[in-house]
Each structure stands twice: as C-alpha cells, then as structure tokens.
Amino acid sequence: MMKWGLVAAGLADLNRPVEKISIPQSIALACTGLIWVRYSFVIIPKNYNLALVNFFVGGTGMYQLSRVVKARMEASRSLNAAPE
16 A cells, blocks of 8 residues: 555656656666566466556656656757757
C-alpha cells in the first residue's frame, strides 16, 4: 500500500515545471518499477497487486523522463533554428 504513495507523488509532479524534475530520481523510479513488475510474476505465488503498483511506479518515472527529454529536444531545436 505504501508504494501507491510513490504513484500519487508522481502524478502530483505532472504539474511541476520540467526544469525541476529530478532525472536520477525518475530513472530510479522507472527502473525499480519495471524490475519489480518482472519479479512479481516470477515469484510463487504471483503477486498481481505488487505488479500493478510497480507498473504504475515505473510508468510515472518513464513519463517524467519523457517530459524532460521532450523539453530538452525542443530547447535544442529552438537554439539551432535561431538565426545568427
């Protein structure tokens, strides 16, 4: 149940400016979420609740990373397109 707090925090960060998103934290959330999803299906008995919460933890981490990458690509394009 406590991991749902990580999901809620990730969803709350959707309104946070991209400049304030922590890349290492987002990478850690994405990686641990995906690793634990896999582990949830390997253990016996399979733990679907654990898999679900970790899927969302990994998803929020990956979404935040995609926001950062998109913002940096747009910034790079705008710098390259600026006339000298």
